[in-house]
Amino acid sequence: MxxxxxxxxxxxxxxxxxxxxxxxxxxxxxxxxxxxxxxxxxxxxxxxxxxxxxxxxxxxxxxxxxxxxxxxxxxxxxxxxxxxxxxxxxxxxxxxxxxxxxxxxxxxxxxxxxxxxxxxxxxxxxxxxxxxxxxxxxxxxxxxxxxxxxxxxxxxxxKNKINKVEQNLDYYKKLQFRDTFIGDSQCMRKIKYLISQTAGIDTTVLISGETGTGKEVVAKEILMRSNRKDKHYIRINCGAIPENLFESELFGYEKGAFTGALQKGKTGLLEMANGGTVLLDEVEVLPMSMQAKLLRTLQEHEIIRVGGTENVKIDVRILATTNMDLEEMVANKQFREDLFYRLNVITIKIPPLRERGEDITSLANAFLNKFNEKYKKSKYYEPAAITRMEMHSWPGNVRDLEHTVERLVVIGDGNKITKDEVELAINGERVSMDVNLESLQHAVDVTEKRVIENAVKKYKSSRKVAEVLGVSQPTIIRKAKRLGIKLNQD
Structure with missing residues (x-):
């Protein structure tokens, strides 16, 4: 009981x-x-x-x-x-x-x-x-x-399974990129993975690719995922600084360092970015003298202002972009080998748009949404228009596609973007617009492409095209490959 x-x-x-x-x-x-x-x-x-x-x-x-x-x-x-x-x-x-x-x-x-x-x-x-x-x-x-x-x-x-799922979700969240970084091709997935793996590590990253491929977009993605995202970010366009001003612009100068110097001196761009990130855009154009000084800065984490004697400690992360083959420049003594290896700790190479054609549709749609909103339009593509875009080689890469879509949104009264309109935007008279809207290099690419394509149609063989245009056959073959021109078999 x-x-x-x-x-x-x-x-x-x-x-x-x-x-x-x-x-x-x-x-x-x-x-x-x-x-x-x-x-x-x-x-x-x-x-x-x-x-x-x-x-x-x-x-x-x-x-x-x-x-x-x-x-x-x-x-x-x-x-x-x-x-x-x-x-x-x-x-x-x-x-x-x-x-x-x-x-x-x-x-x-x-x-x-x-x-x-x-x-x-x-x-x-x-x-x-x-x-x-x-x-x-x-x-x-x-x-x-x-x-x-x-x-x-x-x-x-x-609990362990949930933790594993959450870890996987965290991993895939890291691979979710902002609207400005578009593309799901295999090569772009690899780039996104590299960005997610390197963004949080304070190492130098060299970003290479043709003009218009989106090198600065990659740099900004790295910045936004780094622990320096809320600190200074300074983009230095190396191609826009006169050679005689490079040192004073990058390192600054002391009071009275040279004739015309400000009386109070000037803080250089590298020092202004202290604690943050510096993007060296078009790093290949750095003069040899500046390459040596930049190498010392990267190795010692310090600078000396022009006219100064004291070492100034700085803490900056360096990202660099180039549209040239730096290894070839090193071989030709046009770029310092030691600086190349110092910048080339992590390399992210962005392929041209012609090598990732599966991204064209998603890019074209993203740009269409962007410019519809900007210009208060309601444009849409007919299927044949997208097909025509996918067939194009886009010598100016993503930037070329973006500007083409902008023109398609701005020009024309109807809402439907047709194949013929795309054809006109791609093959119409554009050079004058390109000079104003795009880089000089892109304008040159467009002109070269048109000249070579016309010559190929008329003379058929690459040997004859090279002879008529006054360049070597290897030059024609190289340019045709870069610009997406199909050559006839000689």
Whole structure:
């Protein structure tokens, strides 16, 4: 009758919550008076083996571990809190020497005690709830404790799976790029991966590619993902600085350093970017004298102002872009080998648009949305228009495509952009517009492409085209490859 009386003191709600859990009843004088079937699976000992045993016996049998792990809390309301805590930290961080016995705590504290621990025999991580059972009519006298043990192994496995999924999500979030960085071709996925891997590391990155491929866009992506994104970012267009002003512009100068110098001196661009990032655009045009000084800055992390004698420490991350083959320039003694290797720690090479034609549609749509919004238009492409764009070689690369889409949005009264309109925009008279809207190099590319294509149509062979245009045959072949011109077999 004693067992039935004490079991009756456990509310049906609580017993219902613990269906499938291991449950045993401990009397105040020590022995376990009852247990259920799941004890074998969870504790590693059967119901028959533990009835009549004391808690100390269970420790000696290896059910519990001498060095244990515990989260502790009081009453059943602490259980959700313990489980949330378990999701936040690793259980192994909570190694406790001489772990407390929860049944003893329940007897002494006269209230429900719960904890999370790792068992000895089965190595299972379990939730323990020790519930005091009071003598009938005596609320302060605890005669038995019901120990309920819930297996959390599946919960832990689920937690680990969730953590893995979250890690994967974090990884893919890193590969999510801003609207300005468009493309899902294999080569662009590789570039995005390189950006995600190098952005957070303060190393130099050399970004190479033809004019208009988006080198500065890549540089900005690296910046926005770096720990310097909120610091100074200075783009130095090396091709726009006169050679005699390079040193004073990059390093600054002291008061009265030269005739015409400002009386208070001037802070150089590298020093202004201290703590941030510097983009050296068109780094290939740096004069040899400046290359040596820049190399020293990269190696020593310091500068000397023009007219100064003190070393000024600076902390900048250097990104550099080039549309030239720097290795070839090194071989031709046009670029310092030591500076090349210092800049070339990480290289990101952007392929021309003609080599990633699968990106053309997504780029064209993105630019269409951009210029529709800018010019308050509602233009759309007919399918044949997109097909024509995909067939084009785009010698000016992404910039060429962007400007073409802008013209298509601006010009014309209807909303539908047709194949004929695309054809006109691509092959129409454009050079005068290109000189104003695009780089000189792009205007040259457009003109060269037209001249070579016309010559190929008329003279067929590359040898004859080279002879008529007054250049070598290898030059024609190289230019045709770069500009996307298909040559006839000689």
């Amino acid at each position: 004693e067992k039935e009386f004490y079991l009756s003191q456990l509310s049906p709600i609580k017993m219902g919550e613990f269906t499938g859990d291991a449950v045993y009843i401990v009397s105040k004088d020590g022995p376990i008076i009852d247990a259920n079937g799941p004890c074998l699976n969870i504790l590693g000992v059967s119901k028959e083996e533990i009835i009549g045993k004391t808690i100390s016996d269970l420790w000696n049998m290896g059910v519990f571990r001498e060095k244990n792990n515990f989260f502790l809390g009081y009453d059943e309301y602490a259980v959700p809190q313990l489980l949330r805590k378990l999701n936040e930290v690793d259980l192994e961080e909570f190694n406790v020497e001489n772990a407390p016995r929860l049944s003893d705590l329940a007897f002494n504290e006269k209230k429900t005690v719960c904890g999370v621990t790792r068992l000895g025999n089965t190595e299972k991580v379990v939730l323990f709830i020790s519930i005091p059972i009071f003598k009938s009519g005596a609320e302060k006298e605890v005669t038995h404790v019901a120990a309920v043990v819930r297996d959390l192994t599946d919960v832990i496995e689920l």
